[in-house]
Amino acid sequence: MGDGLWSKWVLGSGMVVVMVGLAACQPPPQRSAAIASKVEELGVMLDVQPVELRVVRRNNLLHVQAEVFNPTTQDQSVSYRFRWVDAAGFVLDEEAWKPLLLHGQQRQFLRTVAPAPQAVDFRLEMHAPNNSVPVDIAANQPRQPWNEVVR
Amino acid sequence: MRRVAKLLVVTSLLAGCATGSGPTSPPLVGGNVQYGDAKAVETVTNTFGSTDLQMIAESMTRSMLQSPALHGGKRRPLVTVNEVKNKTSEYIDTRAITDSILTQMTKSGVVRFVVDTADMQDQTEELARQNQSGLYKKSTSKKMGRMEGADYRLVGSISSITKRTQDIHDVYYKFSLRLTEIESGVVEWADEKEIRKTTTR
Amino acid sequence: MGRLAVVLVVTLFTAGCAGAMRSYNTELRETTQMVAASRPDLALQVLEQNNTSADKDLLYHLEKGSLLRLQGEFADSRQQWLEADRRVREWEDLARSNPGKLLGDIGSLLVNDKVRPYEGYDYEKVLLTALLAMDHMALGEWDAARTEIKKTHEREAIIAEFHAKKVIQEEEEAKKRHSTRTVKELQGYPVETLSDAQVIALKNGYQNAFSHYLAGFVYEALNEPSLAAPGYRQAIELRPDVAVLEEGLKQLDQRRSRAAAGKTDVLFVVEGGMAPGRSSMMIPLPVPTVGLVSISFPVIPNNPTADYRLSTLMVDDNTVPMALVTHVDAMARRTLADDMPGIIVRSMVRAATKGLAQRQTNKKGNELASLAIMLTGLVMESADERSWRTLPATIQLGRAAFKPGKYTLRFPAANGTLVSLPIEVSGRHQIIPIRVVDNTLYVASTPGSAHGVVQEAVLEKERPVAPVGGKVGKKKKE
Numbered sequence: 001m002g003d004g005l006w007s008k009w010v011l012g013s014g015m016v017v018v019m020v021g022l023a024a025c026q027p028p029p030q031r032s033a034a035i036a037s038k039v040e041e042l043g044v045m046l047d048v049q050p051v052e053l054r055v056v057r058r059n060n061l062l063h064v065q066a067e068v069f070n071p072t073t074q075d076q077s078v079s080y081r082f083r084w085v086d087a088a089g090f091v092l093d094e095e096a097w098k099p100l101l102l103h104g105q106q107r108q109f110l111r112t113v114a115p116a117p118q119a120v121d122f123r124l125e126m127h128a129p130n131n132s133v134p135v136d137i138a139a140n141q142p143r144q145p146w147n148e149v150v151r
Numbered sequence: 152m153r154r155v156a157k158l159l160v161v162t163s164l165l166a167g168c169a170t171g172s173g174p175t176s177p178p179l180v181g182g183n184v185q186y187g188d189a190k191a192v193e194t195v196t197n198t199f200g201s202t203d204l205q206m207i208a209e210s211m212t213r214s215m216l217q218s219p220a221l222h223g224g225k226r227r228p229l230v231t232v233n234e235v236k237n238k239t240s241e242y243i244d245t246r247a248i249t250d251s252i253l254t255q256m257t258k259s260g261v262v263r264f265v266v267d268t269a270d271m272q273d274q275t276e277e278l279a280r281q282n283q284s285g286l287y288k289k290s291t292s293k294k295m296g297r298m299e300g301a302d303y304r305l306v307g308s309i310s311s312i313t314k315r316t317q318d319i320h321d322v323y324y325k326f327s328l329r330l331t332e333i334e335s336g337v338v339e340w341a342d343e344k345e346i347r348k349t350t351t352r
Numbered sequence: 353m354g355r356l357a358v359v360l361v362v363t364l365f366t367a368g369c370a371g372a373m374r375s376y377n378t379e380l381r382e383t384t385q386m387v388a389a390s391r392p393d394l395a396l397q398v399l400e401q402n403n404t405s406a407d408k409d410l411l412y413h414l415e416k417g418s419l420l421r422l423q424g425e426f427a428d429s430r431q432q433w434l435e436a437d438r439r440v441r442e443w444e445d446l447a448r449s450n451p452g453k454l455l456g457d458i459g460s461l462l463v464n465d466k467v468r469p470y471e472g473y474d475y476e477k478v479l480l481t482a483l484l485a486m487d488h489m490a491l492g493e494w495d496a497a498r499t500e501i502k503k504t505h506e507r508e509a510i511i512a513e514f515h516a517k518k519v520i521q522e523e524e525e526a527k528k529r530h531s532t533r534t535v536k537e538l539q540g541y542p543v544e545t546l547s548d549a550q551v552i553a554l555k556n557g558y559q560n561a562f563s564h565y566l567a568g569f570v571y572e573a574l575n576e577p578s579l580a581a582p583g584y585r586q587a588i589e590l591r592p593d594v595a596v597l598e599e600g601l602k603q604l605d606q607r608r609s610r611a612a613a614g615k616t617d618v619l620f621v622v623e624g625g626m627a628p629g630r631s632s633m634m635i636p637l638p639v640p641t642v643g644l645v646s647i648s649f650p651v652i653p654n655n656p657t658a659d660y661r662l663s664t665l666m667v668d669d670n671t672v673p674m675a676l677v678t679h680v681d682a683m684a685r686r687t688l689a690d691d692m693p694g695i696i697v698r699s700m701v702r703a704a705t706k707g708l709a710q711r712q713t714n715k716k717g718n719e720l721a722s723l724a725i726m727l728t729g730l731v732m733e734s735a736d737e738r739s740w741r742t743l744p745a746t747i748q749l750g751r752a753a754f755k756p757g758k759y760t761l762r763f764p765a766a767n768g769t770l771v772s773l774p775i776e777v778s779g780r781h782q783i784i785p786i787r788v789v790d791n792t793l794y795v796a797s798t799p800g801s802a803h804g805v806v807q808e809a810v811l812e813k814e815r816p817v818a819p820v821g822g823k824v825g826k827k828k829k830e
Contacts, residue, residue: 241582
């Protein structure tokens, strides 16, 4: 992992062109296995990272808290939604996409409750229109079990 | 002859008979219509939009589901929707928001709803028809005086603050909702959802 | 022989352009007189005579809808206005999807405004749907009225956005052409018509308090208070300090209990006079490299029919306070005031082109060409006179609750004579439209909303109550 490259990129001069150029040859940022299994990104978000997930069952309803972090110094906007799955693996009703603004270096908590008691599992769908890059389809590599989140 | 032609060109330019050049109608098929994601984040203008409606309904439902008042009783509590007052000067159909909340709450299976004031007219008319028109079988016509009273009522309001300069248009919405126990008048649950939208030219 | 043919060709060519030769003022003079003389049927005949081509324009449908409405033919009136509305929606679609094209058309420098197809002024587009809603309600179709009401505020939003773009474009155009001329610099132009108190009081040229109040009333009738409130609120914002409008919002909650007491909420809509026309005024302007050129500008002449005011209506022994909520006359003048900078820039450029062409042909000594240019010049240089003339000049509102039944309505007409008319109050909510043109009154007996009341909506036709000085006066003598 090119540490120097990464920090250069985090410091992220506002020049989008430069960033995209770098992103093309940049390995995707790393996530823990637990997070990677629950978070589905549309493309790969480079500037916003899901950092931590907590799940608990109260009042027969699944409570979820996800922490996201914006390591850059610019404001970043992402959209997210949760997808709820029942015991048989069926998806419950679709949620609406929710916009979220993250200031530079900000951590935010996405907190929610399952819409119904039958929800036993969930996925967090995230999408950042400005900073996601498509996965390298040519390589057809499955997402690697990433190491600890790179800071 | 050439001179005449030139003359005509000049004339037509000056008089500019544009009567024939109305907008041409688009073809019946193959225009720029496509179906979109009904749940997508909509940022076309900064007036109250579908994303705001969905976010408010969802955040209110999820918050209400956590209220201890709705859990633990022997039977599922009965709720009725009163009015959500629109205190903005925008034409926001708050009924569309409360309808979404009602749908999501019903689907959760935690509460049940009873007929609200707006729906009452149809309900009483239907009951009256079954009982008074003499057209229905006695055994299947529903009895009068058997409607169930709600345990809780939902009231709320939406208000906005808008600020505008030459280049920036900022809107702030605040939607608040309260669940009041009807017998005691105790507010069992309340929550707010705030939304800020800014447009820069 | 050859020469004569050419002259004929040129003349025919210019004459064939019907739009260019049209004088809308002349066309509509007789029509409006007929309306004032309580003969809307003859007025309609005159309108048809003036629009013989198969290809009718927006303006024709607007005027015809108004005239049919005055005759009480609400269904036919609605049909005409729906056709007009379809055309306005085409404009809306363009304004949304391709505003650049519309702006380009407006900014087109070589084309005189009057030869462009009539697009309708923004205030007309907004009032069209409000009046359409009134037609629906006159036919007892309140749910259809709700659709029109919703369209009204959506249309307003589109216009607002387009308007903002237009202002920016015109500012840029003026900067590019180094044209800083304002109306004040036009020698002899009646500037005061564009800047009197009524015009200055307006927030803009297209929003009107009546449409929003009507929206409030319709939503309230359909039991949607959350949508009624912003209607009343916006009406107040557009016309502050009018008691009738303020009561609309303040008593929104109380009125619901009143409806339970079996009373009908009646809205009296008094439409007064005729919207102003436009005429042309020649003003000599110095045009660089050419010299003094006479250019015609549109002027809105004084419109005395806009002065009709009612302070109260009498319904049996009850007094209903009335208030002026929409001044269409002032809106027309505000619209012209907003358009003037653009008109001036375009006229100047056109004048320069025309002057140059004329000078060159004069130099060459080609009389024929010079004549042709003068001919086209004459045609070009009269301003665009078109506008929806059968719209009312003012709209006044009053509101009160009555028990259903028959009442006598009394109020002074334009010449001060007290007139009395029978009305019938029914339903939960009801609108009673009254049109006063000079001394002729048109009152429609419309059904109340059946929302919540199971009853047959009985429709009576609107009938003109002939000139106050005439029939009513005679009756008194008998």
